Amino acid sequence: MSLSQKSKRRAINKKARRREERGAEEVGGRRSSQSGGGITKGDFRDDEFCFEDKFTVKGKQYVLKEETILKALGEAHRTGRKPVIKIGFRRIEVAVLIWEDFMEMKDG
Numbered sequence: 001m002s003l004s005q006k007s008k009r010r011a012i013n014k015k016a017r018r019r020e021e022r023g024a025e026e027v028g029g030r031r032s033s034q035s036g037g038g039i040t041k042g043d044f045r046d047d048e049f050c051f052e053d054k055f056t057v058k059g060k061q062y063v064l065k066e067e068t069i070l071k072a073l074g075e076a077h078r079t080g081r082k083p084v085i086k087i088g089f090r091r092i093e094v095a096v097l098i099w100e101d102f103m104e105m106k107d108g
Helices: 003-027 066-078 099-107
Strands: 049-055 082-088 093-097
Touching (some): 003 049
Parallel strands (some): 049 082
Antiparallel strands (some): 082 093
């Protein structure tokens, strides 16, 4: 990996950490230690939800794969929480929920 690639990777990691910290603060939760690795699951969490935070550097598109959803689902359920995938674009933030969880929240 070249020096410029390393500096780009560091900048992306720094942005990811800031997003996770801000997301945790917004939901009244906490950032997971060793997010992206280790035994703590999810990027941040509160009492009810386990959040995976994704973003695109260029801001135009993000491809959400079934594998990502199933990973978030498994990690959330192992901690007794519901999964939420937060995706950041340049001008908007969106949240992806499991349909059954959404319906439960809507009816609850």
